[in-house]
Amino acid sequence: MSYYDYNANNNNLNYLLSAPSQTASFPSPSNGKQNQRLQKKLQRGLLDLSQEKWKVYRIGILIAAIIFMSTAVWLMRDVLFVSHASEQPKSQDPVDPIRLRAQKANRVQEVDEYPEPPPADPSRRPDAFEAVGLNKEQRSALRQREKEADIIAANQQKQIERSRLNRKRRDAVRNAFRHGINGYYQHAYGFDELRPVSNETNSSWGGFGITLFDSLDTMLLMGLRDEYAKALNHVLKVDFKKDHDASFFEFTIRYVGGCLSAYDLSGDERLLMKAKEMADLLLPAFNSKSGIPYGIVNLKTGKTRNPSWTQGNSLLAEVGSVQLELKYLSHHLKDETYANKAQKVMNVLFNNEVRDGMYPTYVHPDDGHFGNGLISYGGLGDSFYEYILKQHLLGGKKDKIFRDKYDEAVRGIEKHLLVKTKSGLSFIGEFDNGKIIKEMDHLACYVPGMLALGATGDDRESHMTMAESLGRACIQLYMDQATGIGPERIAFDEEGYKVLSSRYLLRPETIESIFVLYRQTGDEEYREIGWKIFQSIERYCKTPSSYSGLLDVTSKEGGQNNSMQSFFFAETLKYLYLLFSEKELLPLDEYVFTTEAHPLRVLK
Secondary structure, three states: OEEEEEEOOOOEEEEEEOOOOOOOOOOOOOOOHHHHHHHHHHHHOOOOHHHHHHHHHHHHHHHHHHHHHHHHHHHOHHHHHHHHHHOOOOOOOOOOHHHHHHHHHHHHHOOOOOOOOOOOOOOOOHHHHHHOOOOHHHHHHHHHHHHHHHHHHHHHHHHHHHHHHHHHHHHHHHHHHHHHHHHHHHHHOOOOEEEOOOOEEEOOOOOOOHHHHHHHHHHHHHOOHHHHHHHHHHHOOOOOOOOOEEEHHHHHHHHHHHHHHHHHHHOOHHHHHHHHHHHHHHHHHHOOOOOOOOOEEEOOOOOEEOOHHHOOOEEHHHHOOOHHHHHHHHHHHOOOHHHHHHHHHHHHHHHOOOEOOEOOOEEOOOOOOEOOOEEOOOOOOHHHHHHHHHHHHHOOOOOHHHHHHHHHHHHHHHHHHEEEOOOOOEEEOEEEOOEEEOEEEHHHHHHHHHHHHOOOHHHHHHHHHHHHHHHHHHHHHHHOOOOOOOOOEEEEEOOEEEEEEOOEOOOOHHHHHHHHHHHHHOOOHHHHHHHHHHHHHHHHOEOOOOEOOEOOOOOOOOOEOOOOOOHHHHHHHHHHHHHOOOOOOOOOOOEEEOOOOOEEEOOO
């Protein structure tokens, strides 16, 4: 039998279980009216204690159920919130996945080591959209945004991988430069050039170390501090006052230009003064009746002359391709002497009457008149046309006459010199006394880059079309050869072309145009082509000590010519390095490259 035991001390009822046959007794507390009623019911047999026990159990079960339901509601709060959100007006857009993925991609790009993209989430199915209460239009819009987000994420991943690849390629070019210059340091330091096969020296440029002057800015761009310090140590000690007949043009673009560009990049005033030192020794070249400089000047005596093979004439490419260096020098020295002499040359040339912007290659220093009828964008004339445009750019596009003269020259190319083959390639020929000569130098492959650089305004589309067409032809001349390297000179007609000179002198012109075309178009294919050319140079031109030109690019066994001119470091490797670098490194709207690839900051 069950009975209650009342504990008066703590005022609690405790259930005690004993034998069912016994009679229950219930002590009466001092205030126990309720308990007295219970005791009477118990005595009359109206109260079954087992029923009271189950009442308590039911109360406990009810309390447990309430707790369980409360917990379930708390756990399902997100589902309830989404259901409530589905009842909102249709104008509320779902979360934009494009923005979220773009933010995630940006975070990935901030780290050095880029992780692989996360695997696709299988739970992201179109059916899942219905579960959150989106209507048909919202589901369709969200699916479209998902597709766009996937495309954006994939493109961003490609950009990350491409950036990583181009850094590796840029470093490969940098290592090539180090290999070449360290071989020069080992075998020919202080001399003009290294003969890279025999490891002998060459001092045909005055013996001042032209390789060092010409490559100073490339070392700065590549961050080669040790190599630069060693080169600078030599450059600052050179005394140019030597009995040497110097090429007015070559010494200006390599010695003066090299120092000026290194000064621009480093801020070292000693290099500016070194450029002035050489320029002062070259100034006697301008002492002609017309102001057209002579081609050769003795650095010690100041005596001038022209080569015998020019019949007393100066060359258009030489007299018209020193203006950038001399105008830049005057600007920073605040001395207009150099700029005035350079500008006078342009005035004399522009005062001559020419046909459709085409200037003959010979000009006489006595009267400033042209001495022949040959027009060429290759040897003898090439960089003159480039410098018409670049003087306009260096001066901040203020002098309109240079832009007008340049546009006139481009119209002359299109009208008289451009020839298209049946295969779709475009070549630029020469013009002699009214007749086109269908031959083209490797030197002329700078023209695509020039056209792309000058493609602005109303003529942009036509200039870019010509630039890309000529660029494809120059590239094809490389791709067609057994070595993957372009020849020195070709002849062409509507049927195609043939190689006239199969030499390769480590020239930069095609690579220069590839670089400018990439910068102007952003087409990654130009980088791929540049990489193929670099690999060919590595395969066929590399020697144990440095790099050599080739005797015959049409044969893999054509052999090396044991020559490495300084422009290989100043131009060829520099343009390759910049091709694989970010566009923020020497942007083309802030810097102008000389014909020797020395970057000069636009004059303010």
